[in-house]
Amino acid sequence: MKNTDKQKVSVIIPAYNAGNTIADCIDALLAQDYPKEGYEIIVVNDASTDETPMILEKYENRGLISVVHHPENRALAAARNSGINVATGDILLFIDSDIIVLPDFIRKHMDYYANPEIFGVFSHLRPSPDIKYDKYQRYLYESKRGVKKHSPKNPIPYWAFLFTASSIRKSVIDQVGMFDENITHYGGEDTDFSYRIAINYPKGLFFAREIEVFHKHYRPIGEALKNVHSFGHFVVPYLIEKHPEFDKLYGYSFIFPPKTVTGLLKKTAGIILKSRPVFSIINTFYRIFPYPVSNIFVRLSLASALWRGIALSKTNS
Numbered sequence: 001m002k003n004t005d006k007q008k009v010s011v012i013i014p015a016y017n018a019g020n021t022i023a024d025c026i027d028a029l030l031a032q033d034y035p036k037e038g039y040e041i042i043v044v045n046d047a048s049t050d051e052t053p054m055i056l057e058k059y060e061n062r063g064l065i066s067v068v069h070h071p072e073n074r075a076l077a078a079a080r081n082s083g084i085n086v087a088t089g090d091i092l093l094f095i096d097s098d099i100i101v102l103p104d105f106i107r108k109h110m111d112y113y114a115n116p117e118i119f120g121v122f123s124h125l126r127p128s129p130d131i132k133y134d135k136y137q138r139y140l141y142e143s144k145r146g147v148k149k150h151s152p153k154n155p156i157p158y159w160a161f162l163f164t165a166s167s168i169r170k171s172v173i174d175q176v177g178m179f180d181e182n183i184t185h186y187g188g189e190d191t192d193f194s195y196r197i198a199i200n201y202p203k204g205l206f207f208a209r210e211i212e213v214f215h216k217h218y219r220p221i222g223e224a225l226k227n228v229h230s231f232g233h234f235v236v237p238y239l240i241e242k243h244p245e246f247d248k249l250y251g252y253s254f255i256f257p258p259k260t261v262t263g264l265l266k267k268t269a270g271i272i273l274k275s276r277p278v279f280s281i282i283n284t285f286y287r288i289f290p291y292p293v294s295n296i297f298v299r300l301s302l303a304s305a306l307w308r309g310i311a312l313s314k315t316n317s
Helices: 020-031 054-060 076-088 106-110 135-142 171-177 189-200 221-242 245-251 261-276 276-288 296-314
Strands: 010-014 041-045 066-069 092-095 099-101 120-129 165-169 205-215
Touching: 010 020, 010 076, 010 106, 020 041, 020 054, 020 099, 041 054, 041 076, 054 066, 066 076, 076 092, 076 189, 092 106, 092 171, 106 120, 106 205, 120 135, 135 221, 135 296, 165 171, 171 189, 189 205, 189 221, 189 245, 221 245, 221 296, 261 276, 261 296, 276 296
Parallel strands: 010 041, 010 092, 041 066, 120 205
Antiparallel strands: 092 165, 099 205, 120 165
């Protein structure tokens, strides 16, 4: 596919306390082989308390980027929306502040949009060479999970399309709206937005395996489990209320099942998996077994953390 229109691109980077990575992220974007007049870089500083504002000021003073400052932290969905509100491009390219791209990144994304049936393109996330690479990182980047289950030649489902380093046509916003700013805790804003895109463009989201980007972020499994627990507690109940069909996606009925025989079996499975003793056993097995066997216990640990969070949401309501 070749880009013939040379449409303008708006690169949107939400940034919160990104002092360790934001300069590398911006520098890589400034080194693109795409025409300089063909793209703009918009960074949304979401009330960072580290050196992020000072770093951004240096780029802004040189006219290299535009910066939107939030006076208070409003979370990821609102930060992306603030970028959308000032974007002038035909294509919106969202990049997290810890993503490092290659010089052909924008051009390769734009090549896809020569096809009028494509409305969103998801890059291939790879680990940055300088992060610690343990079993959990191998699970994230090497195992056949998420988008990697699907052929790049075919449209991908909404739940596999994230906005860590992805592009969409700006016209999509007119059809589906923007990111849901009611989501202020970890996770969910991507899935909600992708779902609304998929409803309107069911065959419009694609995975670009050849567009590799590098994620400069080490996340230990303990941190991931805390995030997933928080997601289950604060976000999943809201998403289920908004989209009841997400039940299957998050296993909500394993925690709050219908009063049927099947519901009873689900509830029993949920009680077992989210129990503290079982969670401890799963984590022990994760530490003992090598990769890729350890992947089994990563998935069980994440499910247990998610369901314990969901159960807590009912307790506190």
